[in-house]
Amino acid sequence: MAYKRNQYHGSIRAIWGLAKSPELMLEEDILYAIIRRETKKESMRQLSQSEIDNVCRILQNMKDDVTRANKGKRTDEGGNTETERLRKKVYALTEELGWNDNNNRINGFVMKMFKVSRIEWLTYAQCNKLIEILKKMIDRQEAEKANGSKEKAETPHQ
Structure with a gap:
């Protein structure tokens, strides 16, 4: 049981790590709003493993979108x-x-x-x-x- 709890706790850390990443820098209330929207639950401790995975996937997609949007805007770099x-x-x-x-x-x-x-x-x-x-x-x-x-x-x- 201790192993499962550490894995669960690590996943909550992953949510916080993604939310506080330089690309997203989400405020706590915005993060909880995303969690409520996706899982209909008020607390991260109430989330099942699949719900945690889903929230992590959504945050990672948001982070990737920001990274993609910032890429490729300069025209004097790259090319031949x-x-x-x-x-x-x-x-x-x-x-x-x-x-x-x-x-x-x-x-x-x-x-x-x-x-x-x-x-x-x-x-x-x-x-x-x-x-x-x-x-x-x-x-x-x-x-x-x-x-x-x-x-x-x-x-x-x-």
Whole structure:
């Protein structure tokens, strides 16, 4: 009987461990609300082993959902390791173009030009071609600004 009690007590510890994990950080009243919702019982000591297992599974799923939601939000990490240095150059060029406020813009441009959904998946050759395209776009943008300022200077004021 002592063995079963320790196993039972350990399972209650598992519930608390999951609830207080850095991903969930559940308050005591929220944890008990989850237990009431799932088992219709007010106390952890009233739970059967299968109910404890069920609560642990639910808390683990909640923890996994939080972990999954936090993963993969950065776009300057991962992807093709060969092109990491080239992507940094691409990000510097998009900064000059004023595109860094919206990552969908560069990914949409990559999709249009190379039929690849994300910049991270470009090959080495495609990254080089993208860099050259962006450089030409910057040159055109600067030329338009220069022509615009010349036209304003040449226009007589009346």
